[in-house]
Structures are given as C-alpha cells and as structure tokens.
Amino acid sequence: MARPKLTEDNLRSINFTVRLTPAELKKLEATARLCGKAPGLLMRDRFFKGRFPEPKTPKLDYDTYFELKKIGVNLNQLTRKVNANIFPNGLLSVLAKLQQQQDIIIKLLLDDSQSENW
Known part of the structure; x- marks a missing residue:
C-alpha cells in the first residue's frame, strides 16, 4: 500500500537555511x-x-536499572530478616556480592555520564 499523499498545507516544500x-x-x-x-x-x-x-534510554541503562532493582529487592529481604532477629547463613557473603555489584554499576554509570560532554 502506498503512502497517502499530503495536502498542500501539510507538504514541507520550503527550505530554510541556518548557519552554525x-x-x-x-x-x-x-x-x-x-x-x-x-x-x-x-x-x-x-x-x-x-x-x-x-x-531514548540506552539498553545499558535499562539493564542497569533492572540490576539495581534486583539488588534493592535482595536488600529489602535481608533487612526484614535482620529486623526480625533472623540472621540467615551466608549473610556476609551475600552482602559482599551485592557490594561488588553495586560498585560495578556505579562505576559504569559514572563512566557513561562523563563520556557525554555537552
């Protein structure tokens, strides 16, 4: 199917030059x-x-936000258990892994924000 023709009022036929x-x-x-x-x-x-x-948000940002959300959910679950005086086995190793993920994500975000200088 062909594209519908534009009316004279909607047709962009005039050029306008800008110097930059x-x-x-x-x-x-x-x-x-x-x-x-x-x-x-x-x-x-x-x-x-x-x-x-x-x-437009780059795909890296979507993936980063998704990772941050997962980290937040994990921290929320751990905080609830700690507040209930329940200390799960391996809590320190999980916290260490979360800290490593957070450091990587923050580094990526800082590097990405500094690459666009305008």
Whole structure:
C-alpha cells in the first residue's frame, strides 16, 4: 500500500537555511543522536513545540536499572530478616556480592555520564 499523499498545507516544500559554528553543529548532532531524530526534526520540534523530544534510554541503562532493582529487592529481604532477629547463613557473603555489584554499576554509570560532554 502506498503512502497517502499530503495536502498542500501539510507538504514541507520550503527550505530554510541556518548557519552554525562547528561547535554548535557538533552539539546539535549529539543531541539529535541522543533523541534518535534527525537534526532538522529536532530543531523543528524545539522551535514549534517549545521543547526537546525525550531522549531514548540506552539498553545499558535499562539493564542497569533492572540490576539495581534486583539488588534493592535482595536488600529489602535481608533487612526484614535482620529486623526480625533472623540472621540467615551466608549473610556476609551475600552482602559482599551485592557490594561488588553495586560498585560495578556505579562505576559504569559514572563512566557513561562523563563520556557525554555537552
């Protein structure tokens, strides 16, 4: 099935040129990549809608949030047992593993946030 034809009012046929510095172009392209849109679409959204589109969350972040949620559930279960004066066997080894996972995740998040300089 073919794409429906646009009416004259909805057809984008007029070009508008904008001059940018190399630094501005680099920032525009990085922002467009982050939002998953073309730079022209990004500028049009910003100008006419008054906001930038929501950036797409990388898959690494979803996996990281999922891991953090699992760690939080584990900590919650352990906290309930400790508050009830029940100390399960191997508690220290579980806490050590959770600490290692947390350290790895925090390092990944810090490295990722410092890689985007804009």
